[in-house]
Amino acid sequence: MTENRANTRNATWREQLRKSITNKQRTAISRVHMHELDANYRNHNNEEVNMGLTLEEALTEAKRCLDCPTPTCMSGCPVSIDIPSFVKNIERNEILEAASVLKQTSALPAVCGRVCPQEKQCEASCIYTQKLGKEAVAIGYLERFAADFERESGQASIPACAPTNDIKIAVVGSGPAGLSFAGDMAKRGYQVTVFEALHEIGGVLKYGIPEFRLPNDVIDVEIENIKKMGVEIITNCIVGKTITYEELKEEGFKGLFVASGAGLPRFMNISGENLIGVMSSNEYLTRINLMGASRDGDTPVLSGKNVAIIGGGNTAMDAVRTAKRLGANRAMIVYRRSEHEMPARIEEIKHAKEEGIEFLTLHNPIEYLGDERGHVTTMRLQKMELGEPDESGRRSPVEIPGAIETIDVDTVIVSIGVSPNPLVPSSIQGLSVTKWGTLVVNDDLQTTIPAIYAGGDIVRGGATVILAMGDGRKAAAAMDEYLHSGSC
Amino acid sequence: MNKILKKAFFSSNVVYFEVEAPLIARSRKAGHFVLVKVGTHGERIPLTIAASDPVKGSISLVVQRVGVSSTKLCALNEGEYITDLVGPLGKATHIEQFGTVVCAGGGVGVAPLLPIVEAMKKAGNRVITILAARSKDLVILEEQMRANSDEVIVMTDDGTYGKKGIVTAGIEEVLLREHVDMCVTVGPAVMMKYVALLTKKYNVPTMASLNTIMVDGTGMCGACRVTVGGKTKFVCIDGPEFDAHQVDFYEMQMRLGSYKEIERVAMEHYLEKTGSN
Numbered sequence: 039m040t041e042n043r044a045n046t047r048n049a050t051w052r053e054q055l056r057k058s059i060t061n062k063q064r065t066a067i068s069r070v071h072m073h074e075l076d077a078n079y080r081n082h083n084n085e086e087v088n089m090g091l092t093l094e095e096a097l098t099e100a101k102r103c104l105d106c107p108t109p110t111c112m113s114g115c116p117v118s119i120d121i122p123s124f125v126k127n128i129e130r131n132e133i134l135e136a137a138s139v140l141k142q143t144s145a146l147p148a149v150c151g152r153v154c155p156q157e158k159q160c161e162a163s164c165i166y167t168q169k170l171g172k173e174a175v176a177i178g179y180l181e182r183f184a185a186d187f188e189r190e191s192g193q194a195s196i197p198a199c200a201p202t203n204d205i206k207i208a209v210v211g212s213g214p215a216g217l218s219f220a221g222d223m224a225k226r227g228y229q230v231t232v233f234e235a236l237h238e239i240g241g242v243l244k245y246g247i248p249e250f251r252l253p254n255d256v257i258d259v260e261i262e263n264i265k266k267m268g269v270e271i272i273t274n275c276i277v278g279k280t281i282t283y284e285e286l287k288e289e290g291f292k293g294l295f296v297a298s299g300a301g302l303p304r305f306m307n308i309s310g311e312n313l314i315g316v317m318s319s320n321e322y323l324t325r326i327n328l329m330g331a332s333r334d335g336d337t338p339v340l341s342g343k344n345v346a347i348i349g350g351g352n353t354a355m356d357a358v359r360t361a362k363r364l365g366a367n368r369a370m371i372v373y374r375r376s377e378h379e380m381p382a383r384i385e386e387i388k389h390a391k392e393e394g395i396e397f398l399t400l401h402n403p404i405e406y407l408g409d410e411r412g413h414v415t416t417m418r419l420q421k422m423e424l425g426e427p428d429e430s431g432r433r434s435p436v437e438i439p440g441a442i443e444t445i446d447v448d449t450v451i452v453s454i455g456v457s458p459n460p461l462v463p464s465s466i467q468g469l470s471v472t473k474w475g476t477l478v479v480n481d482d483l484q485t486t487i488p489a490i491y492a493g494g495d496i497v498r499g500g501a502t503v504i505l506a507m508g509d510g511r512k513a514a515a516a517m518d519e520y521l522h523s524g525s526c
Numbered sequence: 527m528n529k530i531l532k533k534a535f536f537s538s539n540v541v542y543f544e545v546e547a548p549l550i551a552r553s554r555k556a557g558h559f560v561l562v563k564v565g566t567h568g569e570r571i572p573l574t575i576a577a578s579d580p581v582k583g584s585i586s587l588v589v590q591r592v593g594v595s596s597t598k599l600c601a602l603n604e605g606e607y608i609t610d611l612v613g614p615l616g617k618a619t620h621i622e623q624f625g626t627v628v629c630a631g632g633g634v635g636v637a638p639l640l641p642i643v644e645a646m647k648k649a650g651n652r653v654i655t656i657l658a659a660r661s662k663d664l665v666i667l668e669e670q671m672r673a674n675s676d677e678v679i680v681m682t683d684d685g686t687y688g689k690k691g692i693v694t695a696g697i698e699e700v701l702l703r704e705h706v707d708m709c710v711t712v713g714p715a716v717m718m719k720y721v722a723l724l725t726k727k728y729n730v731p732t733m734a735s736l737n738t739i740m741v742d743g744t745g746m747c748g749a750c751r752v753t754v755g756g757k758t759k760f761v762c763i764d765g766p767e768f769d770a771h772q773v774d775f776y777e778m779q780m781r782l783g784s785y786k787e788i789e790r791v792a793m794e795h796y797l798e799k800t801g802s803n
């Protein structure tokens with residue numbers, strides 16, 4: 039067993055596994071295909087689209103990994119998960135061990151396995167993509183498989199926590215950054231309380247990302263585990279409003295981790311944007327995912343027959359696919375660049391197309407028009423073409439003079455990005471913010487107030503789940519050191 | 527979960543609640559509001575904090591029954607719990623010693639006006655409160671307003687109580703009679719629009735507390751947006767009070783009607799199901 043536990047590359051079992059078949063045989067295996075619900079079935083309901091791999095498929099896919107001496111895949115993962123180690127544990131059918139390797143680095147593997155932009159991260163750096171010109175090892179699918187297997191086995195281990203050190207720590211926000219920080223601090227023996235403004239726990243994972251991509255059960259299990267580790271979570275409590283930082287200090291909290299996200303929607307400030315039927319993707323998705331609009335909730339939502347989503351990110355894809363599911367005849371993505379520049383995950387774009395979503399790329403809205411009751415009826419689109427690359431390295435869209443199109447719409451969802459939530463920064467004196475409204479932190483994620491750390495979207499602007507999670511873990515390590523260094 | 531400590535009827539459609547909420551009771555100021563949700567699948571609705579008792583750890587809400595969510599809330603009894611309650615939200619009212627302040631409220635706006643009237647009085651202002659309603663039985667909070675105002679003028683559309691006429695007639699009466707330094711108005715969008723037009727004519731600075739549709743109340747969704755001075759503002763974080771002379775009330779009124787049809791149908795279903803009315 040001790041030998042089993044050693045997951046290093048030169049562990050006997052791994053050496054044997056490497057020799058069990060040749061690399062040539064490994065590379066000859068073709069990449070597994072994810073089972074998906076049929077597009078015409080799934081675009082009417084909220085069931086998870088990706089159905090996961092079978093054990094057999096996972097065992098075969100794991101064989102493809104070459105257990106490279108220098109695993110380049112790891113450098114593509116923002117938190118450097120020990121990818122070959124977990125994949126080889128799958129290959130030898132030690133799935134729970136694979137899950138435990140994942141958990142050494144990631145607090146939310148079942149979530150990241152589903153929503154990471156793998157094709158731009160770990161899988162983009164896999165030797166298959168880099169050198170062999172073949173499809174990468176399906177690292178994301180395998181990660182999801184191992185995490186789901188562990189969860190469904192009922193044998194998920196609650197990480198051992200150090201004896202309590204009686205030091206109270208407060209966390210603002212229960213998104214991936216806040217939850218991973220809380221879990222790590224609890225492991226170190228701290229008494230952690232998470233304050234969440236909404237009535238639900240999970241941040242964007244709950245109110246933003248729809249269940250057809252990330253079922254709530256998956257998140258709830260993680261939340262339960264964190265609670266079992268002794269973390270207290272208080273909902274309906276806004277730090278800076280319901281309770282101030284000063285009051286938290288008076289109550290004996292020695293450190294604060296700000297993980298309040300980037301919840302402020304941006305609009306384009308064009309004519310007609312305040313017409314009825316025009317709304318932010320945050321409003322649309324919150325009404326549906328958090329409030330249960332169009333399902334069992336009392337909250338209403340406007341979702342019509344001709345729905346246009348402005349934007350090309352993950353949020354836009356989630357909104358447009360939701361609109362289709364709520365019965366839109368035409369559900370359209372309107373994006374000012376070309377598909378190549380779209381920031382959304384490739385899988386979401388593929389799924390959207392299969393579900394009958396229309397893509398109006400190289401189009402930009404310039405005006406919305408409404409009827410006498412103020413309901414939006416049409417939008418005017420400026421056609422674009424691609425010019426020179428801009429500072430983001432993507433080719434920038436340039437207007438084609440006079441090329442204007444008019445389209446009928448009854449719902450428009452503006453999904454052009456979010457800004458950091460100013461609530462916490464503005465309520466604590468001495469916290470420095472950048473001109474984008476993000477919190478200023480040093481390499482240790484410490485803010486300009488030594489006892490306050492911050493991470494996730496409030497520091498990065500709209501980023502990713504894995505980066506938020508990684509920040510939570512990094513900040514926990516740094517705050518632990520700070521609190522023990524005696525400098526406070 | 528917040529326990530209802532006390533419930534009373536101000537009129538058949540207006541209910542007073544005292545609710546346990548120690549943290550909010552401690553930190554709230556006049557003009558702040560809370561979001562309340564009844565039941566797991568309930569809607570989040572904004573309600574002004576009418577008063578608070580920091581010692582007892584409670585806040586008071588005055589709720590007018592208009593649709594499904596307010597009706598569900600009004601159906602709760604003493605000892606029962608409000609599923610979710612969060613706050614205090616919004617910016618506090620700008621209170622200072624202005625001199626003479628006219629506070630004009632009508633319909634849904636009378637309850638949110640009460641804490642402002644109280645705070646204005648406390649700050650040493652001469653407060654003239656104008657209460658408008660369609661008819662006598664819809665006049666609410668008169669007693670509480672009288673306790674905190676130097677003068678109360680009641681206006682009813684049908685003349686069944688007080689003076690006959692709409693709220694602007696009451697305000698104009700005061701403006702013609704004496705110098706007014708500040709006007710505060712809370713009520714339906716149309717009402718505030720006419721108040722703003724009137725006070726603009728008399729050059730009296732006016733604050734309007736806007737009651738737009740909200741979802742989260744923390745600046746996350748933009749459902750509550752209004753145009754003020756040509757710029758889009760979020761009522762939940764930039765407001766709820768704004769310079770009434772800058773607010774696009776036409777747009778606000780239009781946006782308040784966003785869900786009118788859906789709400790009407792929902793209310794019919796609800797009444798059928800509960801067998802009330």
Ligand SMILES: Cc1cc2nc3c(=O)[nH]c(=O)nc-3n(C[C@H](O)[C@H](O)[C@H](O)COP(=O)(O)OP(=O)(O)OC[C@H]3O[C@@H](n4cnc5c(N)ncnc54)[C@H](O)[C@@H]3O)c2cc1C
Nearest residue numbers: 211213214215235241242246277298299494495501502503
């Ligand atoms: C629709 C949508 C789809 C996305 N899809 C993907 C994807 O596929 N892959 C991916 O990697 N990323 C995706 N993202 C981005 C990702 O979800 C975010 O980067 C991530 O959730 C950020 O985590 P966080 O913990 O920093 O903040 P959040 O998840 O935003 O959580 C912040 C929490 O803090 C709470 N809060 C805020 N202020 C306060 C306060 N004052 N007091 C108490 N609580 C407060 C908020 O209510 C919220 O619950 C998506 C985002 C959206 C909106």
Ligand SMILES: Cc1cc2nc3c(=O)[nH]c(=O)nc-3n(C[C@H](O)[C@H](O)[C@H](O)COP(=O)(O)OP(=O)(O)OC[C@H]3O[C@@H](n4cnc5c(N)ncnc54)[C@H](O)[C@@H]3O)c2cc1C
Nearest residue numbers: 571572573574588589590592593594595596637737738789
């Ligand atoms: C900052 C703020 C403070 C508020 N304070 C109070 C308060 O202290 N007491 C109180 O009773 N109400 C208050 N309101 C209004 C209250 O939130 C709404 O009446 C409530 O949301 C109605 O929900 P419902 O589901 O019962 O009715 P709905 O089904 O949503 O609406 C029923 C009918 O009422 C109309 N209506 C809905 N909301 C409003 C509104 N905001 N203004 C005018 N007409 C409306 C609708 O058009 C519809 O015809 C406040 C609103 C805001 C934004």
Ligand code: SF4
Nearest residue numbers: 115150154159160178
């Ligand atoms: S966390 Fe994301 S980037 Fe890292 S290995 Fe897993 S799927 Fe790849």
Ligand code: SF4
Nearest residue numbers: 103104106111164165
């Ligand atoms: S680079 Fe690819 S093949 Fe090599 S260890 Fe990583 S996943 Fe396996």
Ligand code: FES
Nearest residue numbers: 743745747748762
């Ligand atoms: S209610 Fe959502 S931003 Fe104001």
